[in-house]
Amino acid sequence: MITGRISWLLFAFTLTLWVETGRSLELQPMGSPVADHGRNLVRDDDFSGLDLLSVESFFWGGSEKGRSALGNLTLHMPGEAESIIAMEKFQPLLESSQCTKNSMTLNFKNERSYQYGQRIWKWVNDADDRTFVLVAGHGHCGWNKHRLPFIVSNVLFSDTKNTVTVTGKASDWKTVAHTYELLVGGHPSLAKRDASPSFSLDFNHPLPLSSKSVSVGDVEFTYDCEDCGTKGEFDFEFQLKTELLIPKGVSMSLSPRGVSANFNPRLGLSANFTDKKSDERELGRIPIDGISIPGGVLDLGPEVVFSWGYELGPVVGTAGVSTGVSIGLQDAAKLAIDLTSPDVSASGWKPTVSQKPVTVDASISAGVQLNAKATVELALEALGQGFEVGVNLEPFAGAKFNVAASSAGACPEDPKKHRFGVKIAPSLGVNLNVEASTAGNEEEPILSQAIASVTMPLPSMCTGFGSGPGRPDPSKPKKKPSSESSHGVTKSSEHAPTLALSSSSSPSPSESTPPPTATSHTTTLSTTLSRSAPSSSPSVHRGTHDS
Numbered sequence: 001m002i003t004g005r006i007s008w009l010l011f012a013f014t015l016t017l018w019v020e021t022g023r024s025l026e027l028q029p030m031g032s033p034v035a036d037h038g039r040n041l042v043r044d045d046d047f048s049g050l051d052l053l054s055v056e057s058f059f060w061g062g063s064e065k066g067r068s069a070l071g072n073l074t075l076h077m078p079g080e081a082e083s084i085i086a087m088e089k090f091q092p093l094l095e096s097s098q099c100t101k102n103s104m105t106l107n108f109k110n111e112r113s114y115q116y117g118q119r120i121w122k123w124v125n126d127a128d129d130r131t132f133v134l135v136a137g138h139g140h141c142g143w144n145k146h147r148l149p150f151i152v153s154n155v156l157f158s159d160t161k162n163t164v165t166v167t168g169k170a171s172d173w174k175t176v177a178h179t180y181e182l183l184v185g186g187h188p189s190l191a192k193r194d195a196s197p198s199f200s201l202d203f204n205h206p207l208p209l210s211s212k213s214v215s216v217g218d219v220e221f222t223y224d225c226e227d228c229g230t231k232g233e234f235d236f237e238f239q240l241k242t243e244l245l246i247p248k249g250v251s252m253s254l255s256p257r258g259v260s261a262n263f264n265p266r267l268g269l270s271a272n273f274t275d276k277k278s279d280e281r282e283l284g285r286i287p288i289d290g291i292s293i294p295g296g297v298l299d300l301g302p303e304v305v306f307s308w309g310y311e312l313g314p315v316v317g318t319a320g321v322s323t324g325v326s327i328g329l330q331d332a333a334k335l336a337i338d339l340t341s342p343d344v345s346a347s348g349w350k351p352t353v354s355q356k357p358v359t360v361d362a363s364i365s366a367g368v369q370l371n372a373k374a375t376v377e378l379a380l381e382a383l384g385q386g387f388e389v390g391v392n393l394e395p396f397a398g399a400k401f402n403v404a405a406s407s408a409g410a411c412p413e414d415p416k417k418h419r420f421g422v423k424i425a426p427s428l429g430v431n432l433n434v435e436a437s438t439a440g441n442e443e444e445p446i447l448s449q450a451i452a453s454v455t456m457p458l459p460s461m462c463t464g465f466g467s468g469p470g471r472p473d474p475s476k477p478k479k480k481p482s483s484e485s486s487h488g489v490t491k492s493s494e495h496a497p498t499l500a501l502s503s504s505s506s507p508s509p510s511e512s513t514p515p516p517t518a519t520s521h522t523t524t525l526s527t528t529l530s531r532s533a534p535s536s537s538p539s540v541h542r543g544t545h546d547s
């Protein structure tokens, strides 16, 4: 739908520069959130923390500004020649620990724990290819800021000193993790003890586009959008499952909390062209707070991206047009995006849509459709794998305006029988879409799917214009609309193509000369958000006056 680009719109939609930068909540190492009190108060004779395991979980957590998040990385070492052990579990048994990039020296407090460790760890010396991953906790080496995975290939014992020296090399998570599950989010199952177990993405942002006015050649365009923007937040969760370095399950889920969007464009348009123009452009990116787990485990940099699109033309005449659409999402909505076998499961996303009437204050034949798009864009990198996921809300509002002329009154229900009128066929609604790609391949999304689409059924309308009533047409019996007293606005059903709307005062569309032969030009939507409706022309719209 993005066809030609028109340069004059470049002037209209100058980007606002956002100097804000998103901050990341850096999660800190923590013990298992599932209370394991026995482990916390290491018993004198409990040396199980020294066991070499085939699976171990590491947790990170943090909270800030009422948002809290937890990360759970579970590493599997199912091979005959591999194992894993977390130093955090046996550190209370140590008197001291020192490490270099190639060795770690662990001095045990007592002989019994030393002997237990010796018995278990000499396993690695018994065959050349055996290794185990020893993960030093935060600060356990003195110099390590974060958890540090160390690949141990040999162990030396010093009985006299109750000291074990492991040799090998300091490594990183990306290298040691081949089969793992990583879960990040604020899911209650991860955070039973947390009062507000959710990590959410902030979605409270005004549409970064203030009013504009532009005049290029014979096209004049003004627009503003009052109270336009988004509200609420999205709860977020991420899951990555990899087996022998092959991703077997990558999924993200989002659910809205109090999410709504408002879009109330007003445009003024004066133009005379018969083709159609459309474009879509980005208005601004607002980085929002993300999460990171140090050591290359996770980096989530979310942004809210606003963009703007229009489809305009043909347009003949001058008019001010305004309308509005508000949408809201149910908190019960859930979205799960599977990136491995690309799929989206979405439930409850059908938005509630409410609309403001379309108003037009002068005669124009035009087709206008405007849409605003607010996208939550997630750029995520976990253990060397990168993904981009965008979920967008796209409210749209538009109308077709057809100038009609008839000596009997252009709008059938117009009590004043204005000779000219504009028939308005409004359209309003919202689309919700999901797009996902692997990092670096944004041009070829692995997933692109609509999750909801709602179009409001709106009655069409007709509003009369012109310097005076047409002469009564004797061939047609007069019919007095019952709503005459209130601006003569009547509603017709959605299927009836026109609805009479007439002005109670006589409009003087100074510059809008209705095309002489105007029957009905059906045009598409012309988009103009205008505030600059000629103030002299009274606007008539379903009983409301436009300022």
Ligand SMILES: *[C@@H]1O[C@H](CO)[C@@H](O)[C@H](O)[C@H]1NC(C)=O
Pocket: 032, 033, 034, 057, 072, 073, 074, 181, 183, 189, 190
């Ligand atoms: C961490 O993840 C693993 C693997 O998915 C799971 O078995 C374990 O229960 C999780 N731990 C917690 C505390 O949620």
Ligand SMILES: *[C@@H]1O[C@H](CO)[C@@H](O)[C@H](O)[C@H]1NC(C)=O
Pocket: 272, 273, 316, 317, 513, 515
């Ligand atoms: C629009 O342009 C056409 C061709 O240039 C011209 O014939 C017509 O009168 C113009 N209409 C208006 C309303 O300016």
